[in-house]
Amino acid sequence: MAEGLISDTDVSVTLIDGLSEEELLQFPAFKNWLQTLKSNLALQSNPSHEYHKSPYALRDIKIQAIDRFGKRIGFLKLVATITNAEGDFLPGSMFLRGASVGMMILLQPDDLPADSQDEKHVLLTVQSRIPAGGLKFVELPAGMVDRGSFAGTAAKEIKEEIGLEIPEGELLNLSELAIPEGEEEETCPRAMFPSAGGCDEYIPIFLHEKRIPREQLGEWSGRLTGLRDEGEKITLKLVKLDDLWREGARDAKALAAWSLYEGLRRTGRI
Incomplete structure (x- = not known):
């Protein structure tokens, strides 16, 4: 020492x-x-x-x-x-351990009217999370941040995990919308802290909404994806937006995303 x-x-x-x-x-x-x-x-x-x-x-x-x-x-x-x-x-x-990112991907059939709020689904991942003792942990797609912008890193992680291309310009930072800059006395990241009593990790939550062909919703559900050379095995799970609070109840990112989305919509900020 x-x-x-x-x-x-x-x-x-x-x-x-x-x-x-x-x-x-x-x-x-x-x-x-x-x-x-x-x-x-x-x-x-x-x-x-x-x-x-x-x-x-x-x-x-x-x-x-x-x-x-x-x-x-x-x-x-x-x-x-x-x-x-x-x-x-x-x-x-x-x-x-540093910052992470979480991504709320909302998918909706493109045969619905443009202003429809019906049939919105959230894309979740099911994978092993050994620290939690689980082999089938259901959560919002996420990844660690090493360098670069949160938005750029989030898009890269999502492409690697599920093969979905997300342009950085189409991402919306829900955390920053909910925590306006300059309104607080203390300096602290504008993000969700899942375990602030013992860990520095903070997670900004991003939103990406995409309208896709109805048949593609079925194709993505249950498909095995992931970074095989890094030992990742990720299964996709599509759940109704209204059920996210229940389907993702173990995942702090999913609960934060659902809460932020509902609160921001209710107050007219998205």
Whole structure:
């Protein structure tokens, strides 16, 4: 293990063997988490802030473990010590993995009137999710983000998973519509956090609506797709939009998408 100070700060960091400070600071998930935390801790200087009288500060960071995807860091486990002058602390044990994307694909037969809201179906995937202990986990299509825009990454993931071409210009970010920029004091990604108590992962939810031939709806259901060379086996599942809350009840992305879509439609924002 090695110990030192994070560049340009007085925060002590304890590394593990095989991990340098430079590599740690270049890991996007760590860099984004640290920047966000520091920005929001700085807000305590405002007299109206709840913690102004006894502000919290980040004292040290202890890296506990990393998983690599090839040579690069994929997942990182750490504990951050955040205390105030009275010795009170904020929980700081976490797993960093970075942002993901979720895609709500609404398909509708093209023989219906253009303004019809009938027969809308959501495309879901069924695949193994070993951390959940399941081999047939039903969820919204999703993927991790490494670089590039969320929209571009989302479209690439969907093409890889189900073979559907989605132009970036035809994507609608439901999360950003529901969380207008600049309305909140704290700096935080405009997205859904499925497990904010222990993980940094956040997931913006995108919408893509497409009208397709009625017979194609049947062709896509149950087709085995996926990235075979990466061990993925993905079966498609088409469900009625009205049933998404039930069919995707285990998946935070599906529930978030259904809620965002219904709320934004009800308020006339989509």
